[in-house]
Amino acid sequence: MNLFRDERGSISVLILGLSLALTIAIGLAVDGSRKALAASRATAVAEEAARAGGQALDPHALAAGGAAHVDPDEAATAAKRYLAASGMTGTVQVRSGHIVVETTDSLRTVFLGAIGISELIVHGRGAADLISAD
Numbered sequence: 501m502n503l504f505r506d507e508r509g510s511i512s513v514l515i516l517g518l519s520l521a522l523t524i525a526i527g528l529a530v531d532g533s534r535k536a537l538a539a540s541r542a543t544a545v546a547e548e549a550a551r552a553g554g555q556a557l558d559p560h561a562l563a564a565g566g567a568a569h570v571d572p573d574e575a576a577t578a579a580k581r582y583l584a585a586s587g588m589t590g591t592v593q594v595r596s597g598h599i600v601v602e603t604t605d606s607l608r609t610v611f612l613g614a615i616g617i618s619e620l621i622v623h624g625r626g627a628a629d630l631i632s633a634d
Contacts, residue, residue, distance in 0.1 A: 527611030535620045538607045542624030545586045546603040553579030553592065553599040554628035570630040575599050590624075600627045 553575035572594040579592040579601050590603035603624040609617055 523611060523614060527609070527614065531609045531612045531617075531620065534607060534610070535622060538605055538620070539622040539624065542588065542603045542605045542622045543626065544624070545583070545588050545626075546590060546601045546624040547626030547628075549579040549582040549586070549590070549592070549601040549603070550599050550626040550628040552582040553594070553601070554630055572599075572630065575630055594630070597630050598627055599630060600625070 554570060556570055556574040556578040576592045576594050576599070579599060583590050583592070583601070583603065588603050588605050590601055593600045603626075604621065605624075606619050606621050608619055612618075612620075
């Protein structure tokens with residue numbers, strides 16, 4: 501009489517469960533670090549776009565020998581141009597001497613797709629002052 505006959509296959513279920521848990525843990529580590537890097541890039545692009553907008557001096561005022569000041573429309577255009585060149589989407593708002601750029605990007609997951617998470621969304625934010633030299 502074989503006492504272990506009823507236990508046949510139980511190790512396979514345990515191995516399967518441990519393999520799934522290990523895949524999820526590796527997925528969180530790999531895809532989590534990729535998400536952190538993508539969020540850092542989104543913030544860097546937003547900050548650089550805001551900085552580009554903050555440096556958009558009014559060319560007509562400079563050509564006429566007037567004071568150097570930032571044209572809000574040119575600031576928004578410069579920031580949007582920077583976003584487009586970076587390949588990232590975002591919004592640009594110019595208000596009361598400030599420019600605020602918010603970016604959004606997505607990245608495909610490497611491991612987490614196995615559990616149904618195929619894409620991660622990241623956001624970044626940057627701001628700059630529109631300073632005039634009178």
